[in-house]
Amino acid sequence: MTYREMQMILQQEGGEDGHPVHCCPVILEMVEPIGGRTRQDMYVELYRDGENVQRFFEHSCRPDVLDKPCRFIDRKLSNQSRCVQQFSYTYALVANSGGKIEMEEHRRHHHKQFHHFPAFTGNSVSGSRYTLDYIRVRSGCSCEIMPKPRKKKSGATKPRRAKSKHRQQRDQELDFET
Known part of the structure; x- marks a missing residue:
């Protein structure tokens, strides 16, 4: 992207007031998911009751x-950059499918800090129970710049080894002839 193109984008997106412009812009969305992923990467069902979601x-x-590639990055680094989705965790009401026994099993097998939140009965006819837990949500877009892969030094030593093998073979042939 040329300097002129960058300036045009800055003017278009920053507006007349000159608001800041992101290298990796985001869209703000309101979502109503049916389920989500916990910090232990378990899929959980979220609380829903009719119109209450x-x-x-x-x-x-x-x-x-x-x-x-990220916008507004120097040309030399542009191909090493990329915009990546960022995530964070937020509270949600989730179905408590297995009760206390399943929570104890989960804690014992994963050896991670487990936060136990009080459960409560939902308004549904089945009387299912829900609890607070954390679920993963999209929280931004970030620019990552990867270092160039290092060139291996072993490539420079290979010709020397080839020469030494050649010399060994030549020396063996000379010894055989004598």
Whole structure:
């Protein structure tokens, strides 16, 4: 991207007031998921009761920049950069499918800090129980710059080894002839 193109984008997106412009812009969305992932990467069902649904605000990478080189980065580094989705965790009411025994099993097998929140009965006819837990939500778009892979030094030593093998073979042939 040329300097002139960058300035045009800055003027278009920053507006007349000159608001800051992101290298990896985001879209703010309100979502109503049916389920989510916990910090232990377990899928959990979220509380829903008729019209009462949980809503979360998420900051998602704009589709035109996700996994693409970051904007406004020096040309020399542009191909090493990319816009990546960031995540965080937020409270949610989740179905408590197995009760206390399952929580104890989960804690024992994963050896991780487990936060136990009090459970409560939902308004549904089945009387299922829900508890607070953390679920993963999209929280922004970030620019990552990867270092160039280092060139292996072993390539420079290979010709020397080849020469020494050649010399050994030549020496063996000379010894055989004498």
